[in-house]
Amino acid sequence: MKYLCTFIIGLLLFSCKAQLPQDVMARVEPVTNFVNPFIGTGGHGHTFPGATMPFGMMQLSPDTRLDGWDGCSGYHYSDDYIYGFSHTHLSGTGVSDYGDILLMPTNAINFDNGHTSTNSEIKKHGYGSHFSHEKEVAQPGYYGVHLDDTNIDVWLTVSKRSGMHRYDFPLESEQFVILDLAHRDELLDYRIQKINDSTIVGFRHSKAWATDQRLFYVLQFSRPIKSITYQENGTAIAKNYKFQSKKAAIEFDHSSATSLFVNVGISAVDIDGAVKNLRQEIGQKSFINLKKEAQAVWEQQLHKIDIVSNNLEYKTNFYTALYHTMLAPNLYQDVDGRYRGMDLEIHKTTDFDYYTVFSLWDTYRAAHPLYTIIEQDRTNNFINTFLAKYDEGGIMPIWDLSANYTGCMIGYHAVPVIADAYLKGIRNYDVKKAFEAMTHSASRDHLGLKSYKELGFIPVEAESESVSKTLEYAYDDWTIAQMANAMKKTEDYKMYLERAQSYKNVYDPKSKFMRGRFQNTWFAPFDPYEVNYNYTEANAWQYSFYVPQDVSGFMALLGGKAQLESQLDELFTAEDKTSGRNQADITGLIGQYAHGNEPSRHMAYLYNFVNAPHKTQEKIHQILTELYTNTPSGISGNEDCGQMSAWFVFSSMGFYPVTPGSNHYIIGTPLFEMATINLESGKQFTITAKNLSDENKYIEAAFLNGNALNRTYITHEDIIAGGTLAFEMTNKPAIWGSLDDQEPTTKINDHLIVPAPFIEKGEVAFKGETEISLGTVAKQSEIFYSLNDSKFQLYSTPFKISEATTLSVYASNLSKQKSATVTTTFYKIDPNLAITLETDYANLYNAGGNDALIDGVLGTPDFRTGTWQGYQDNDLIATIDLGQTKAVNSIEINFLQDQRSWIFYPTQVQCLTSTDGEHFKLIHTLNIDAAIEDEKTIIKNISFNLPIREYRYIKLIAKKIGKLPAWHIGNEQDGRTWIFADEIIIKYGH
Secondary structure (H helix, E strand, C coil), rough: CCCHHHHHHHHHHHHHHCCHHHHHHHHCCCCHCCCCCCCCCCCCCCCCCCCEECCCCCCCEEEEECCHHHHHCCCCCCCCCCEEEECCCCCCCCCCCCCCCEEEEECCCCCCCCCCCCCHHHHHEEEEEEEHHHHHHEEECEEEECCCCCCEEEEEEEEEEEEEEEEEEECCEEEEEEEEEECCEEEEEEEEEEEECEEEEEECCCCCCCCEEEEEEEEEEEECCEEEEEECCCCEEEECCCCCCCEEEECCCCCCCCCEEEEEEEEECCHHHHHHHHHCCCCCHHHHHHHHHHHHHHHHHCCCEEEEEECHHHHHHHHHHHHCCCCCCEECCCCCCCCECCCCCEEEEECCCEECCCCCCHHCCCHHHHHHHHHHHHHHHHHHHHHHHHHCCCCCCCCCCCCEEECCCCCCCCCHHHHHHHCCCCCCCCCCHHHHHHHHHHHHHCHHHHHHHHHHHCCCCCCCCHHHHHHEEEHHHHHHHHHHHHCCHHHHHHHHHHCCHHHHEEECCCCCCCCEECCCCCCCCCCCCCCCCCCCCCCCHHHCCCCCCHHHHHHHCCCHHEEEEEEHHHHCCCCCCCCCCCCCCCCCCCCEEEEEEEEEHHHHHHHHHEEECCHHHHHHHHHHHHHCCCCCEEECCCCCHHHHHHHHHHHHCCCCCCCCCCCCCCCCCCCCCCEEEEECCCEEEEEECCCCCCCCEEEEEEEEEEEEECCEEHHHHHHHCCCCEEEEECCCCCCCCCCCCCCCCCCCCCCCCCCCCCEEEEECCCCCCEEEEEECCCCCCCEEEEEECCCEEECCCCECEEEEEEEEEEEEEECCCCCCCCEEEECCCCCCCCCCCCCCCHHHHHCCCCCHHCCCCCCCCHHHHHHEEEEECCCCEEEEEEEEEEEEEEEEEEEEEEEEHCCCCEEEEEEEEECCCCCCCCEEEEEECCCCEEEEHHHEEHHHECCCCCCEEEEEEEEEECCCCCCCHHHHHHEEEEEEEEEEEEEEEC
């Protein structure tokens, strides 16, 4: 128990130091003491508390969860059982993976992790142990815990690619270490091989988010192995030599010592790589020395920014945030330069460090811009890694993980990372290849890009999340244009600057929101609070301000500065609820501003663009002090590999990169009396705040290098040159920054486009006739249209169509520039048909409304394209009125299965007929075993042949499963299934 006492003494010392005056603390307190790795381990932060190095390969941390969304990092603060300690973890992600090579010290042989046993007592605990946070400590590079059930103390520390465990067993206790390779995700291949009396090597190949992850390991014990019991097919088999198994219980002589050390090396290349990594990084070092080295590295790393504050909570939040920005991307290269590439082959380079875990949809916004200031050398390595992945796998990463493309998230956000770095003068890579890779990313035809390139937007029916993809592609293209302009590539500049204006094509001037265009009409019914498949993890409120590359152009669409300010006011005061599908990522709500997810992060800074900086200052201070706290749930959403924390680091210093690629940082309000950025060049940039307090959050005056700063932004050059930014604070809104020409701007002036016109009014599927009205956001332009490939004519007034028709439209301005031509097919529904739905479909999956099942538009394999009608936890009951009695031969209906998205076939489909609409006769019943697990997305056609006679009414009843099957991951949250149905087809005749 002496090591448990060390825990307590250490915590007491920290508490005593915290009472010292600030000037004394500044001299004696290491900044690592202001990092609380438990921040973000509760709530939905998804961080881990274990030991790791800055951007290191190994994350040696406890595992308290095997699965579930809040178990993505393997640890959640609300848990009280530890399964063991594994060597790889993800920080703040929204998808689970890693948790490789689990070790657990214990005092008996037990291969059960508590989830697979049928014995209730074993199932409760397995080889895991109860623990309490009172007997747990976490610091940068170091973690310790007391295991209550076995009375074992565990201590962990690391180097870049290797780590060390220390286990202190009770006197006279049996000593075992469980090695579990089956822990967490699906195991593809494995090996446990004893090569001498103190060393085990092997590998673990697994499938999860990364579908083919390969990891090799070496375990070196400080004492000889007494015996090993392996598990094979659920049976324990005692063997003392080589054996392959998923699990092993490694026994040590308990009479020789109570402490056991385990040195672990890992590699993605091979066992030899793991051995070399361990030998070079740890060798004969003691636990204490390795811990000191790790913490010395962290101390130096965290001094890249020094802050002065009397508020210990704010100071802890800052250094923890800075720490979190340095947990990913992760080194993915052995000490000899070898690494596993995106082709899963082995490559070697000593020219740069190779990394993985690029959460680019998140990190391009603030984390990578932060690295361009404090990690310029690493930024070059990151970009060289992008280009190596481009060579190995054919594309740059979007979200790569351990030599796998995960296919997760949207955009091609390696592009702005490169452009931002290039425009800031960070260029230690092949610039020509970088530009080639950037344009290659933008030239592909997948994920809606084909439509985007042809039309200037992505139609709802062509690709899911069409609005978000259009907006993010437009920003990415703007960064390509900026780099092309700097490289004097005039044709590329023109093309990508035109594409950067594509946001205009999804702006609805009537609602003033960015909306989906469904067959060139606005997706309806429209609710800006609704979370649906038109947006990525968001709703219209949370994506409609995403035009960082052309705030001036967006402002013009709205009607000017006053209109943008009013729209922002509404954003922050709107009801803080959402409708539509549940989206766990939408958290940290202030009105409809959702700080817990990326699309909102820049919005509070937009007030500066309309000369209302005091509103930016109010909102930024509120977010900094209310949505970041020194608690386990102190991060208001997924930490996302440093992005959430990078926002805090920037904003607490007083500025933020709203538009990476512009080289401008928009001023908010500082949280600290002083912050000093220690640049790699040896220069310093210092931010000071006079008269600062929680009440004095408004900027009264600002000075850059002693000169009055009468603009609400600074440049990258201002920071890199070194110098001072001084704020004078006050307790009420000031005039500073509110005058014309003091605001920041982003504006596209060259190569302006003509946005494509839209159908303002008109039913794509109609009975009788429908009236068509056309609209455009383009000022001083005319609309032309064509019916059924006839000659185009000038549109002046609404017109009607009464038959199935193909309508093509384009717009032209006074300079004869033309928009893209958009074609829509109008369907005429049999006017005699009517459908009555006795159950409610979800608006976000309405497929066009009440008549969607008889409108002639067929569903596609992707349910998110808006062509399926969805019913959640509800039967589908539809009655078709043929208008008169008719001879019906058969009736068909289609159902979609996409079990990963909770969409299942119905368990039963019934067909009933009637001549009067009141008395129905059951004709057929089809039973379906819909709960069978199947990863494939399939459209199932169900056809009923009817007895040859005349009917007027046909009723179809599709019965739900209800709760998700036990094998489904959503079952734990009591998830409810969906039925997705589409076209009902009736065939007449004898």
